[in-house]
Amino acid sequence: MMNVSAGMRIVHAIYPAAPPLEGLGMMSECSQDKACELLRSSHSGISSAEARLRREQYGPNLVSHEQRAPLLSEIWSRAKSPLNALLLTLGLVSYTLGDIRAAVVISAIVVLSVGMAFAQEHRSSQAAAKLRQMVKTTASVVRPGEARPKTEDLEELVPGDVVVLSAGDLIPADLRLLEATGLYVNQSALSGEAMPIEKQETLPRILVEGHLDRTNLCFMGSNVVSGFGRGLVIRTGANTFFGALAEKVVAQQEETAFDRGIRRFTWLMVGVTLVLGPSVFLINGITKGDWLQALLFAVAIAVGLTPEMLPMAVTVNLAKGALAMARSRVIVKRLDAIQNLGAMDVLCTDKTGTLTQDKIILKQHVDIHGADSPRVLHYAYLNSYFQSGLKNLLDVAVLEHGDVHEALGVDERFQKIGEIPFDFSRRRLSVIVSDRRDKHILICKGAVEEIFAASTRYEDAGAIGTLDAGHLETAKKETVLLNKSGFRVVAVAYKDMSETKPDYSVEDESDLILLGYISFLDPPKESASKAIAALEASGVRVKILTGDNEVITRKICGDVGIQAKDILLGPQLDAMTDVELTMIAASATVFAKLTPSQKERIVRLLRASSHVVGFLGDGINDGPALKSADVGVSVDSAVDIARESADIILLEKNLLVLREGVIEGRKVFANIIKYIRMGASSNFGNMFSVLGASIFLPFIPLTAIQVLTNNLLYDVSQTAIPTDTVDEEYVASPRRWDIAGIFRFMLVLGPVSSIFDYLTFAVMLVVFKAWTNPALFQTGWFVESLLTQTLVIHIIRTTRIPFVESSASPALVTTSLLIAGIGIFLPFTGVGSALGFVSLPLVYWPMLAAILFLYAILAHLAKVWFVRRWGL
Numbered sequence: 001m002m003n004v005s006a007g008m009r010i011v012h013a014i015y016p017a018a019p020p021l022e023g024l025g026m027m028s029e030c031s032q033d034k035a036c037e038l039l040r041s042s043h044s045g046i047s048s049a050e051a052r053l054r055r056e057q058y059g060p061n062l063v064s065h066e067q068r069a070p071l072l073s074e075i076w077s078r079a080k081s082p083l084n085a086l087l088l089t090l091g092l093v094s095y096t097l098g099d100i101r102a103a104v105v106i107s108a109i110v111v112l113s114v115g116m117a118f119a120q121e122h123r124s125s126q127a128a129a130k131l132r133q134m135v136k137t138t139a140s141v142v143r144p145g146e147a148r149p150k151t152e153d154l155e156e157l158v159p160g161d162v163v164v165l166s167a168g169d170l171i172p173a174d175l176r177l178l179e180a181t182g183l184y185v186n187q188s189a190l191s192g193e194a195m196p197i198e199k200q201e202t203l204p205r206i207l208v209e210g211h212l213d214r215t216n217l218c219f220m221g222s223n224v225v226s227g228f229g230r231g232l233v234i235r236t237g238a239n240t241f242f243g244a245l246a247e248k249v250v251a252q253q254e255e256t257a258f259d260r261g262i263r264r265f266t267w268l269m270v271g272v273t274l275v276l277g278p279s280v281f282l283i284n285g286i287t288k289g290d291w292l293q294a295l296l297f298a299v300a301i302a303v304g305l306t307p308e309m310l311p312m313a314v315t316v317n318l319a320k321g322a323l324a325m326a327r328s329r330v331i332v333k334r335l336d337a338i339q340n341l342g343a344m345d346v347l348c349t350d351k352t353g354t355l356t357q358d359k360i361i362l363k364q365h366v367d368i369h370g371a372d373s374p375r376v377l378h379y380a381y382l383n384s385y386f387q388s389g390l391k392n393l394l395d396v397a398v399l400e401h402g403d404v405h406e407a408l409g410v411d412e413r414f415q416k417i418g419e420i421p422f423d424f425s426r427r428r429l430s431v432i433v434s435d436r437r438d439k440h441i442l443i444c445k446g447a448v449e450e451i452f453a454a455s456t457r458y459e460d461a462g463a464i465g466t467l468d469a470g471h472l473e474t475a476k477k478e479t480v481l482l483n484k485s486g487f488r489v490v491a492v493a494y495k496d497m498s499e500t501k502p503d504y505s506v507e508d509e510s511d512l513i514l515l516g517y518i519s520f521l522d523p524p525k526e527s528a529s530k531a532i533a534a535l536e537a538s539g540v541r542v543k544i545l546t547g548d549n550e551v552i553t554r555k556i557c558g559d560v561g562i563q564a565k566d567i568l569l570g571p572q573l574d575a576m577t578d579v580e581l582t583m584i585a586a587s588a589t590v591f592a593k594l595t596p597s598q599k600e601r602i603v604r605l606l607r608a609s610s611h612v613v614g615f616l617g618d619g620i621n622d623g624p625a626l627k628s629a630d631v632g633v634s635v636d637s638a639v640d641i642a643r644e645s646a647d648i649i650l651l652e653k654n655l656l657v658l659r660e661g662v663i664e665g666r667k668v669f670a671n672i673i674k675y676i677r678m679g680a681s682s683n684f685g686n687m688f689s690v691l692g693a694s695i696f697l698p699f700i701p702l703t704a705i706q707v708l709t710n711n712l713l714y715d716v717s718q719t720a721i722p723t724d725t726v727d728e729e730y731v732a733s734p735r736r737w738d739i740a741g742i743f744r745f746m747l748v749l750g751p752v753s754s755i756f757d758y759l760t761f762a763v764m765l766v767v768f769k770a771w772t773n774p775a776l777f778q779t780g781w782f783v784e785s786l787l788t789q790t791l792v793i794h795i796i797r798t799t800r801i802p803f804v805e806s807s808a809s810p811a812l813v814t815t816s817l818l819i820a821g822i823g824i825f826l827p828f829t830g831v832g833s834a835l836g837f838v839s840l841p842l843v844y845w846p847m848l849a850a851i852l853f854l855y856a857i858l859a860h861l862a863k864v865w866f867v868r869r870w871g872l
Contacts, residue, residue, distance in 0.1 A: 027176050027234055028214045029203065035176045035232055043178055043230075045142040045162035054158035061157040061173055061236040063220075063243040094704070099296050101835075105708040106303055109715065114312075137640050139172040140164040142230065161233040165218075166388060167226050167422065168620040168639030174240045175218040175231030177201040181388065182227035182421035185218055186623075190242060196225040211241065223641040225620065227421040228388035258336040261737030262314060265676055268739060269305060269683075276687045277302040283694045296704040301690060303708055305683050313675040316722040321668035329651040330661040331636075337647035339672075340631040341614065342665025345734040346606055347535060347658075348543045348599070348625065349616040351553065352393075354655060355544070355560050356522040362397040363487065367516040368458050368471065370478055376516035377401070378408055380492050383445040386416040386431040394490060397520055418504040424547075424595055424621055426450060432497070432504050440497035442504070444512055448479050449549075451491035455514040467514055479517065483551035486559070487519040528560040531655030538662060539733035540614075542655075544590045545599045547621060553592040564590040570598050582609050600624035612734065616650075616658065618642050633658060666731040673735075673742075675721050678796050680746040682714070682789045685753035689785075692754070693761060699774040703836055706782055714789045717819040720811040727798050727806055741870060749796070752862050753788055756855040760784040763847055779827050779837040784848055786823035788855050790816050795859045799867050802860065 027035055036042050046054070091106035140149035142162040149164045154172045157163070163172055171185065177199060184196035190212055200215045211217065218231055221242030237243055281298035285291045318339075322332040332338055352358060365377035381404045384395040399405075408414075414433045417440055422429035428446025435441065444451060452475070458467045465471075479489045493512035532542050542562070546553055550567050557564040570593040573581060582605045591602060599615075603625045606613045615622070615629035618638030626632035626645035634646035635653040643649060650657055693701040702710070760781055764770040770777035793816060798806035808816070827837040 039160045041160035044144040046160045060155040101705045165229045169224045170640040171218045173233045174235035180229035183229040184225045187222035226423040258339040264739045273305040328660045331649040334647045338665045343612040344614040346611045347614045355528045360393045360397045362401045364519040383443045440500045442495045448491045455512040458514040524559040570594045596621040603628045667726045670726045681749035684750035689754045689757035720815040723809045723811040775838045
């Protein structure tokens with residue numbers, strides 16, 4: 001027995017700033033009563049008032065990466081990108097070399113990028129946080145004096161709370177078990193062990209060194225696979241075992257396809273900068289002889305080639321997409337999942353609730369001959385009422401059927417003795433009840449095949465007979481007929497326990513007496529066929545992955561227009577190699593009788609064969625597949641593990657809602673690609689022009705400050721791209737990153753702008769004799785360069801004829817006109833004079849108008865040729 005001082009040491013070890021694992025070993029080794037005493041709690045938990053006091057002391061039950069970052073941390077997260085580091089380095093170089101104005105402009109570019117990204121993301125994250133309140137994870141908390149557990153937000157839990165666990169629940173904190181029946185927990189996120197671990201409330205017989213191996217402790221970050229239990233909360237939030245690992249887990253998060261695309265584009269532009277920057281420096285240094293000015297100019301060119309607004313463009317596009325999807329009742333948990341949703345070309349989904357109405361009605365309760373049987377209903381009711389695990393829709397339909405509870409006198413006549421929880425290998429569940437005569441009755445309910453396998457006898461009009469092959473064949477025919485009519489059939493069996501015992505196990509599910517069947521109707525959803533057709537038309541192929549049998553799956557699929565000629569069954573998958581299954585999975589549309597691991601295997605192999613795979617699921621058995629998919633989709637009514645594994649949450653389980661999310665994802669990606677194509681081609685074209693001009697001009701084409709000002713103004717003109725409209729043809733099919741395509745686009749469209757830059761050079765040198773007037777030349781090219789860059793935004797943003805067949809958003813038109821106006825009037829202002837600009841001759845402007853008109857035509861023709869040659 002521990003003394004008081006030892007007990008107090010445990011309490012101090014557990015709260016709140018101690019290392020995460022200190023004290024857990026002692027909590028595992030002491031009795032349940034002692035554990036409750038040390039936490040000033042009881043088997044009935046703590047009162048709501050006490051919980052409020054402790055919440056103030058220990059804070060919310062959130063790990064660090066779930067908590068809202070402070071304002072300064074948000075700003076720093078936006079500022080610490082490699083692109084900003086490069087720009088600030090170039091600004092420091094300019095300052096060191098004495099070009100203060102260039103350093104100021106470079107700093108302004110960084111501030112603009114960081115400021116806009118922060119402002120947009122902060123605003124959108126606040127709105128998204130309010131929306132996520134609608135899909136918060138909850139826990140069932142026991143309170144003293146209350147008959148039933150109370151549902152509370154997971155973040156409200158405090159040490160000393162007692163929580164109830166059932167299949168599908170996330171473990172909400174670090175727990176010391178007080179009760180466990182058939183409790184199996186998946187803690188692979190913590191231990192890497194794929195198989196579920198059995199947990200028990202008893203003291204461990206053999207003390208083990210590893211805390212994760214202690215059978216009477218459960219840890220945040222794991223989830224209940226089967227069974228039920230009650231646990232005492234001993235650690236919450238960052239003090240949990242998972243909280244200590246959270247930062248490492250986040251840091252080790254796998255790079256997504258979206259992240260890889262951004263990274264590869266960034267390195268593409270870095271490569272171009274490393275080639276052109278030194279080239280510009282050497283050419284100007286050799287031809288002009290002023291190496292310092294050549295270095296400043298090369299630094300400015302490097303800034304011009306840097307896609308400094310890319311982080312802002314990506315963040316704002318994704319944030320805007322998340323808010324737009326929220327208006328369509330789609331909540332985005334991870335922003336970059338939006339692009340993956342748009343790139344998705346295969347959607348795997350269960351049929352229940354997706355193809356059907358998810359409103360299951362108990363239609364029949366019959367004996368083995370198909371005759372109506374109240375006894376079957378009564379036994380099914382007792383099973384559903386007393387089972388402690390996750391009550392699925394079938395159980396709810398049984399419990400809501402008529403006034404069975406009162407008719408049976410359940411509370412007065414029956415008492416629960418034990419339970420054998422459901423699992424996906426047995427596909428059945430048993431409860432053991434006692435009646436007034438203290439006779440124990442095992443009542444088993446489950447899939448027809450599995451109940452048949454455990455039954456040796458049947459009951460008919462009160463008489464017990466031997467269940468032979470003929471009876472089984474008749475029963476199977478009856479269930480097949482029901483399945484063909486769209487009914488889901490569950491078998492009910494029982495066994496009178498001749499010998500009572502304190503604990504029951506799976507071994508007791510033998511020699512059962514088949515009593516009959518209950519059948520349910522889940523009608524097809526009226527919108528399902530329309531939604532599937534819409535997804536298929538959008539380039540997303542729908543595949544059905546279900547645990548139901550082949551017959552009913554074929555019936556439901558036929559009702560909603562899915563061709564289900566050859567249904568691939570779970571047992572067939574096990575006989576196939578990965579290579580064989582990959583080939584068949586690509587063409588197969590419907591898979592039935594699948595286990596959770598088989599669903600995950602199909603998703604994984606589809607991804608390996610270059611598909612972007614989405615998975616829509618809401619059950620315990622969908623967790624592995626949700627995690628394996630490129631984008632996991634669940635619903636707000638799903639079990640905890642499904643919601644937490646998903647990247648996207650639907651507030652309505654409807655494929656039409658999901659399709660709207662897919663289209664929005666493609667719009668987001670389209671506007672990101674617009675920015676990238678505009679910036680890459682325009683900047684490359686300008687630098688290509690700079691290289692040529694540097695060779696033959698006796699002065700530098702633009703001063704460093706003029707290059708930076710041009711770049712800053714062009715960046716501002718692009719800030720409204722996230723608001724732009726997207727052509728229907730672009731969102732008609734899935735879109736992926738194509739860095740090679742971006743590079744080709746840059747090589748095709750960039751030189752087109754250079755053609756008109758050289759035409760402008762000719763006008764300035766031949767018509768206006770600017771050989772000896774560098775300021776006039778620089779002013780003329782600055783204005784032309786800025787206006788052509790602003791114009792090309794509207795040409796590149798669409799594959800159609802700009803301004804005629806496709807119009808930009810009002811915001812983009814406004815920013816374009818604003819920047820064009822600044823470019824035109826800047827040379828006539830004091831700021832323009834400070835930048836080295838002079839007034840332009842009147843005849844320059846009609847010539848510029850002609851250049852812009854010709855440029856628009858040639859750029860559009862080049863774009864059309866590119867699209868025909870390489871596609872969008």
